[in-house]
Each structure stands twice: as structure tokens, then as C-alpha cells.
Amino acid sequence: xxxxxxxxxxxxxxxxxxxxxxxxxxxxTGTSVVALKYKDGILMAADxxxxxxxxxxxxxxxxxxxxxxxxxxxxxxEISDFQEILRYLDELILYDNMxxxxxxxxxxxxxxYLTRVMYNRRNKFNPLWNSLVLGGVKNGQKYLxxxxxxxxxxxxxxxxxxxxxxxxRPILRQEWHENLSFEDGVRLLEKCMRVLLYRDRSAVxxxxxxxxxxxxxxxxxxxxxxxxxxxxxxxNPAQGAIGSW
Amino acid sequence: MDLExxxxxxxxxxxTIIGVTYNGGxxxxxxxxxxxxxxxxxxxxxKITQLTDNVYVCRSGSAADSQIxxxxxxxxxxxxxxxxxxxxxxxxxxxxxxLLSYNNKNMLETGLIVGGWDxxxxxxxxxxxxxxxxxxxxxxxGGSGSSYLYGFFDQAWKEGMTKDEAEQLVVKAVxxxxxxxxxxxxxxxxxxxxxxxxxxxxxxxxxxxxxHEELEPQNSLLDLLNSSNSEPMNI
Numbered sequence: 001x002x003x004x005x006x007x008x009x010x011x012x013x014x015x016x017x018x019x020x021x022x023x024x025x026x027x028x029t030g031t032s033v034v035a036l037k038y039k040d041g042i043l044m045a046a047d048x049x050x051x052x053x054x055x056x057x058x059x060x061x062x063x064x065x066x067x068x069x070x071x072x073x074x075x076x077x078e079i080s081d082f083q084e085i086l087r088y089l090d091e092l093i094l095y096d097n098m099x100x101x102x103x104x105x106x107x108x109x110x111x112x113y114l115t116r117v118m119y120n121r122r123n124k125f126n127p128l129w130n131s132l133v134l135g136g137v138k139n140g141q142k143y144l145x146x147x148x149x150x151x152x153x154x155x156x157x158x159x160x161x162x163x164x165x166x167x168x169r170p171i172l173r174q175e176w177h178e179n180l181s182f183e184d185g186v187r188l189l190e191k192c193m194r195v196l197l198y199r200d201r202s203a204v205x206x207x208x209x210x211x212x213x214x215x216x217x218x219x220x221x222x223x224x225x226x227x228x229x230x231x232x233x234x235x236n237p238a239q240g241a242i243g244s245w
Numbered sequence: 246m247d248l249e250x251x252x253x254x255x256x257x258x259x260x261t262i263i264g265v266t267y268n269g270g271x272x273x274x275x276x277x278x279x280x281x282x283x284x285x286x287x288x289x290x291x292k293i294t295q296l297t298d299n300v301y302v303c304r305s306g307s308a309a310d311s312q313i314x315x316x317x318x319x320x321x322x323x324x325x326x327x328x329x330x331x332x333x334x335x336x337x338x339x340x341x342x343x344l345l346s347y348n349n350k351n352m353l354e355t356g357l358i359v360g361g362w363d364x365x366x367x368x369x370x371x372x373x374x375x376x377x378x379x380x381x382x383x384x385x386x387g388g389s390g391s392s393y394l395y396g397f398f399d400q401a402w403k404e405g406m407t408k409d410e411a412e413q414l415v416v417k418a419v420x421x422x423x424x425x426x427x428x429x430x431x432x433x434x435x436x437x438x439x440x441x442x443x444x445x446x447x448x449x450x451x452x453x454x455x456x457h458e459e460l461e462p463q464n465s466l467l468d469l470l471n472s473s474n475s476e477p478m479n480i
Binding site for chain 1: 343347350351372374375376377378379380382392395
């Protein structure tokens with residue numbers, strides 16, 4: 001019998017948490033997702049970490065999943081909410097297939113659906129605690145969009161969630177260009193992921209890179225990045241000022 | 246936006262629970278301490294609860310919440326077994342736990358580890374932490390005592406252990422957690438599930454190995470004094 005009171009300040013206007021459904025905080029979370037458009041489609045990268053507060057608790061969580069024939073979804077934030085979103089999308093794709101009319105939902109449609117879901121949940125003060133990246137190719141048209149837990153959504157040539165917004169997007173702004181080759185795209189994503197590994201506490205050195213083209217989705221096997229620590233300045237940083245860091 | 250990390254996240258949940266797969270089945274383990282604040286309300290609880298003949302769950306966190314969730318799931322699985330005409334799989338059990346944990350995430354405070362054996366997938370372990378994430382793993386640890394075991398398992402876990410190796414690993418791990426976690430204690434209980442059935446085991450403190458700074462238990466000081474007469478009470 002453990003009486004764990006959840007932390008609400010005394011002057012909170014929120015009311016008891018058990019009233020009505022409202023998610024107030026995430027538990028098991030994924031960190032950044034980074035994605036960019038390249039010559040043949042979309043490349044997306046995410047590490048395989050599921051953090052539990054400051055503990056790096058789960059290290060084999062797949063945070064990118066194919067959706068239907070034409071889309072790829074990457075998620076950061078609460079993993080249980082991501083699993084629920086996958087169930088919603090499963091149903092959406094099922095109904096789409098059951099029409100059996102030769103048409104299929106493309107990435108733009110899936111992104112729109114997700115945006116509506118996320119925004120409506122936000123309006124009810126019960127958000128799905130995720131930032132999502134939706135990429136895909138349909139009929140030669142590449143699409144890359146993002147939706148946040150409050151329903152902010154937009155499309156761009158390169159997107160990122162969480163820390164990636166601060167660390168990866170500046171790199172992408174400098175180095176992204178139209179018609180990147182697969183190799184250049186992968187190297188650019190790895191550059192971003194390496195910086196995130198150095199500077200994001202919740203990053204884990206085990207990642208996957210996913211590619212979606214007209215032909216379909218491929219998600220790489222999990223792998224780790226080499227890191228560089230051999231700067232001379234790192235060897236004895238306090239030399240010029242003993243006691244400093 | 247979502248950088249506002251919640252500062253409340255993982256608070257400790259009294260208990261140490263473990264689930265481990267081995268080649269042929271699973272081994273579940275737990276301590277036996279139930280605490281109310283600083284008082285030990287029950288020093289011999291059984292935290293490994295049966296859901297079906299072949300699926301068990303390790304409970305941690307709020308005793309009330311974990312009991313009610315496992316009671317509902319046992320009830321659902323019973324009906325499911327009748328309707329299905331054969332034993333439920335561990336995946337179904339785990340998903341039922343997930344549904345309750347996820348859909349009531351604002352009210353519940355319980356972390357569960359589901360372990361079982363079925364003829365389709367053999368031995369499987371599923372972790373369902375706070376929030377209702379479902380994650381299948383070769384082994385899982387939970388409860389407040391698990392904080393002390395992450396490093397231990399990183400080093401000691403191996404794929405393809407035998408039944409005895411797996412059980413010894415679980416007993417050693419729970420015992421190590423009990424040594425350091427105030428909210429864990431009592432005896433170590435294990436449950437082994439495989440194609441042959443279910444075996445429950447019980448390891449009281451005196452059957453476990455001693456760790457750092459722990460001493461061999463004695464009946465009395467007098468025994469020590471009498472055994473080595475050359476060492477009378479030292480200052």
C-alpha cells in the first residue's frame with residue numbers, strides 16, 4: 001500500500017486528477033525525430049530510447065512505423081499514446097482498404113487526420129502527448145509534415161521534434177538542398193543524430209534510419225554511431241584554470 | 246512545447262519485480278514486502294499473481310490498483326478462454342492489462358510485468374509500466390528496487406540461459422535489490438512457467454547469499470562468545 005500523492009501546487013485550479021480524463025504528464029518518452037526530403041522520397045531517423053524520467057529505461061523501442069502503403073510515422077513523446085495512435089491509424093487504413101476502390105490514403109491525408117485528432121484532443125484538455133513526423137511519397141509527390149501535441153502542424157523540406165528543433169534544424173537549414181542523394185541524406189541525418197547524442201541527455205546510442213520512396217518503406221536494422229572525444233581541449237580542460245570545468 | 250518535461254515522472258514504487266525468458270519458458274520473481282509509509286504492513290506478500298493456468302503477472306506500485314487490475318484481467322481472460330475454447334496466450338493477457346492501464350492512466354499507479362508460456366510463441370515477458378505502454382522484452386525489471394538492478398542486468402543477462410541459470414539470476418537480483426531498497430524485503434518468490442506447467446518457489450532470507458556488509462545471522466551474541474573463548478567482549 002503505497003500512498004503516492006502526485007504533485008499539484010496548493011493554488012492549482014486544475015481540480016482532482018481523477019476527475020475527467022486529462023493527461024497531465026508523460027511517463028515513458030521518446031526523444032527527437034529528424035526527417036528530410038531527398039531525391040527519391042523521405043529519410044527519417046530516430047533513436048530507440050524509451051526514457052522513464054531521467055532513467056534510460058528501454059533501449060529497443062521502435063519509434064518509426066510504416067502506415068499503409070505510402071506513409072511513415074515517427075513519434076516522440078509518450079510511447080503509450082504513440083501505440084494508441086498506431087491503433088487509430090490501423091483502423092483508418094483498414095477502412096480505407098475495405099473500400100477496395102483502387103484509391104489509398106496518401107501521406108497528406110494521413111497527416112491531416114492526425115492533425116485533427118491531436119487538435120481535438122488538445123481542445124478537450126486531454127492531449128496525446130506526442131510530436132509526430134509524417135512523411136511519404138504518393139504518385140511521385142514527396143510529402144513531409146509534422147504535428148505537435150497541441151495541434152500545431154506544418155510541412156517542410158526538413159522537420160524535427162523536441163531537441164531536434166534546436167540542434168538539428170540549424171544544421172539542416174545550412175546543409176539541406178533539393179535532390180540530395182540517399183548517401184548524402186543519410187550522412188546529413190547521422191550528423192544531426194550525432195549532435196543530439198552529444199547534447200541530449202535522453203538520447204541513446206542505438207538508432208534506426210527509415211526511408212520511404214514510391215516503392216515503399218524500409219526501416220534499417222538498429223545501429224550505433226561512433227563518437228569523437230579526441231579534441232586536445234578535452235584532455236585537460238582545467239589546465240589554464242584549476243578548479244574550473 | 247513538449248520540452249516541458251514533467252517533473253513528477255517516475256516516483257518509486259515499493260517492490261522489486263523481475264521477469265526473465267529462458268530457452269523453454271519464463272521465470273518471474275518478486276520480493277514480499279508491502280509497506281504503508283514506513284511500516285511494513287505485510288512481510289510475506291505474494292506479488293506474483295495468477296491470471297490463467299499459463300500466465301502470471303508481477304505486481305508493483307499501489308497494492309489496491311495492481312490487485313483490481315489483475316482481478317479484472319483474470320475475469321476477462323476466464324471468459325475469453327471459454328469463448329476461445331483453449332488457453333489464452335500471454336500476448337492477450339498483456340494486452341488486456343495494457344487496455345486497463347492505458348485507459349485509466351490518470352487514476353492508476355501500478356507497473357506490471359506479465360509472463361507466460363503458450364504453444365504459439367513459447368515463453369514471453371511483457372512490461373507494462375506507468376502510462377500503459379506495452380513493451381515485449383527478453384527480460385524486464387520493475388518496482389523501486391529495480392533502480393539498483395539496471396547495471397546488474399546489463400552485465401549479467403545472457404540470451405539462451407537454462408531454467409536453473411535463469412532462476413538463479415532472478416533470485417540473485419531480487420536479493421541484491423532487497424539489500425539496498427528499503428521498500429523491498431522479506432522473502433524471494435519465483436514462479437517458473439513452461440510447457441510442462443508452473444512451479445512456485447520460495448527463498449527465505451537465510452537461503453540467500455550474503456552481500457557486502459551483511460553478516461551471518463546468529464541466534465544470540467552468547468553463541469559467538471561461547472564459541473571463540475579467546476575473544477571476550479572487546480571495547
